[in-house]
Amino acid sequence: MSEFDDQTPLLPLARIEELRSLLHRANRFYYVEAEPIMSDSEFDRLLAELARLEADHPEAHDPDSPTSRVGGEPVSGFETIAHARRMLSIDNTYSIEDVVAWHDRVVKALDGRAPRYVCEPKIDGVAINLRYESGRLAAAVTRGDGERGDLVTGNVRAMDSVPLVLGDDPPSILEIRGEIYMPDDAFERVNADRETRGEQLFANARNSTAGTLKSLDPAVIRARGLRFCAHGRGEIVGLEAVATYSELLDRIRALGLSVSSRTSLCATIDEVIECIESFGRERAEVGFGTDGMVVRVDDFASQEALGETAKAPRWCIAFKYPAEQAVTRLLDVGWQVGKGGTLTPRATMEPVFVAGTTVQHATMHNIEEIRRKDIRIGDRVVIEKAGEIIPQIIEPVASERNGDERPIEPPAECPDCGGGVEQEGPKLYCTNPECDAQFRERLKWFVGRGQMDIDGFGEKLVDQLLDAGLVSHFADLFRLERASLLTLERMGETSADNILAALQEARNRGLARVLAGLGIRHIGTSAAKVLARAFPDAQALLAAEESELEALPDFGAITAKSLHDYLASDSARSTFDQLAAVGVSLESEQVSRSDDSSVFSDQVVVLTGTLEGFTRSKLAEQLESLGAKVTGSVSAKTTLLIAGENAGSKLAKAESLGVEIWDEPRLVEELSRLRS
């Protein structure tokens, strides 16, 4: 029996409290102090005991219990909400001279007084703002554009490295900014796993972090081992006595938030430079991606005095380490076919070790770049890798040529289908609309989340369907039958039924999603929305004049011509006809317009609990189109709470603030009243 076991029988409620505080503490020691106080198996055992007790005692429900991390339901999208204080970016430089010049400006602005600085490694991840209210995690919002970001609270709650409840004596409001990142070993695990499942690999740990954070399933996030490290502050109420950044770090560390173990306090600019240089020698070994060193003025009063420019604070600068380079020989260049028919050059090189891995492939952007840099096959080339798995070719070493090098010729025909090749701008395209390789990429795009959003369709399934000859046109997807799906490898009856149900649902996504999904050149998601607003259905769009298209918002002559040519083609007509024939809606959804009489005008609305008939993101969009502002947490500004089943702390808070509360039937009633 270990020290954490129940020695004397406690009343269940007291034991629940004890276990919660013990498990919160265990997380803190593991992630913040890096000194585990119990083994993983013991943690899991106590967590299971807590879950059992909580199931027997629903009266002890606490949304921030350690058991709640995996309880979150998959989400269907993310709301965007405004930051209480803007999240600025930091000015970058690659030169030590610039850092010294910055120091000189700081000293001058502070009337000749040299401040103390704090140096902190710049972690390569996703910036996030964590908001704690009365010591409990209330919201997690990505940086976004600095003004507004995505509300990802549910996903961040699934990260063991972020405390749900702060330690003793927390301030009433604490917003801490920091970086969510994936350590190298976790990143390797994720990619190895994706490789075995035939999924596309993440190019670097930062993309992997961003992808994970936007995952719709909290269980995935929990399994991926994301970490958090604090590096700044937002709105804070109740820590007025803290006067410096270094004190703030000590304080929040004591509250249970992870801070960098490599923070240095520097009394002079020489110490800062020494710190930058010494970390430059060690950073390959820290176990996670860093790309620089952030230097900031320590005391808040001086920060205030220095102020900020439109985009970055003047009291802070980031020194960026140069990307690692290596020299190797270019052996060959192949051309990969993308969904829009683009042919992208891909270099094969003699294997070379750079930034921690051996590489033999590199990317180049396009044929223009190859010509401009005069890169030739057989050249010694400089490659550079900045956190990515696939490096880039920077330039040839022309002085090492021996005359045997050959220029890189654009392919005369598509390497996949043998179709014609033409150049538009700097890029080469396969001109064959029937090109198999293109269609494969386009189909993967078509089923993707931002387009037709067909649940259960990964790249693997698309490959399987094409290889089995079951699909050779977009419309064929909707002709799939249970029996033919079951002939695919590792396809069970449940999966097949789920796929058919997802296809059924996808038939009603509407014209904007179909247009975005077809991968028409120049027509991305936003252009597709513009078209769906302007035309009621595909027939009207097919009949449009080029001049009508050119007059649309954000459409220029090139886009209009290219789209018009496409719409006039036999292949476009056949695509639309076939989609209509299999029951795919080609009509534009009618978006309700904001009008003054709407009961939602100027309301500040919070959504909580499970709503049967709505997805959160769609509902938020709808309410905003009716003039409401949808936010993530209940505050004094909230005017309306829409509470579904199992609403928790937000409902309690709204009640205590006297906010108007609607249940789902009331919401449905109000919405239908608007329509009548």
Ligand SMILES: [Zn+2]
């Ligand atoms: Zn082709």
